[in-house]
Amino acid sequence: MDGFSGKNKRSSRNKCCCCIGTTVCIIIGIVILIVILALTVFKPKRPVTTFDNLTLKDMDFSLDLTGLKVHVNFTLEADLNVKNRNKVGFKYSNSTAFLNYRGQLVGEAPLPANQISGGETKAMNVTLTLMADRLLSNSDLFSDVRSGVLPLNTYIKLSGKVKIGLFKIHVVSTSSCDFSVYISNRTIGDQNCEYKTKL
Known part of the structure; x- marks a missing residue:
């Protein structure tokens, strides 16, 4: 029973880490995309x-x-x-x-x-x-x-x-x-x- 409970905890911890890692990657990707757009498509040009x-x-x-x-x-x-x-x-x-x-x-x-x-x-x-x-x-x-x-x-x-x-x-x-x-x-x-x- 204790072994099963330990596995659940590890599995839950792994899922949590995976979720956090995915969220961080998405945020970094969005930031990189915004920077690229700001430096190319939306780069301020002189009127x-x-x-x-x-x-x-x-x-x-x-x-x-x-x-x-x-x-x-x-x-x-x-x-x-x-x-x-x-x-x-x-x-x-x-x-x-x-x-x-x-x-x-x-x-x-x-x-x-x-x-x-x-x-x-x-x-x-x-x-x-x-x-x-x-x-x-x-x-x-x-x-x-x-x-x-x-x-x-x-x-x-x-x-x-x-x-x-x-x-x-x-x-x-x-x-x-x-x-x-x-x-x-x-x-x-x-x-x-x-x-x-x-x-």
Whole structure:
């Protein structure tokens, strides 16, 4: 009877050890699978912000040579694309698009917070209205207008998060475009853009 009881205890202990071993193996396998997926399929990728088109609207311009005064007014429309290359959504907070003249802020437009699904490219249309009073205070304006070329820059910074499993990864995507406004024919040229992203 004691021998039978001892066998049962050993058998029960063996089953328990086997069960624990199997559970540990399954847990290790799941952890390895999560790590592999995190480093391959779900590896965080940088969202890319690009300017596709810049258009001048309602440009009003006059030059007073005797009084050395300049009057410039226009609206700039920018077609912006944000491509989320991740398999999961990219959620970004409120931001602002800036219009600069020789390093000085002369226009801005809000970019409301939003979310972009995995693999999606979101198109945005941004309208930047020139703050003429800020532009007129710059001493280089008169000579630039006389030359017929106005050097400008647009800058956008999107700050948000990509959620991979239990982790939220902070992402910052910036785009900066230098371009020239040709006053005589009211067109845009010499566009040069730089795009950067930080994880």
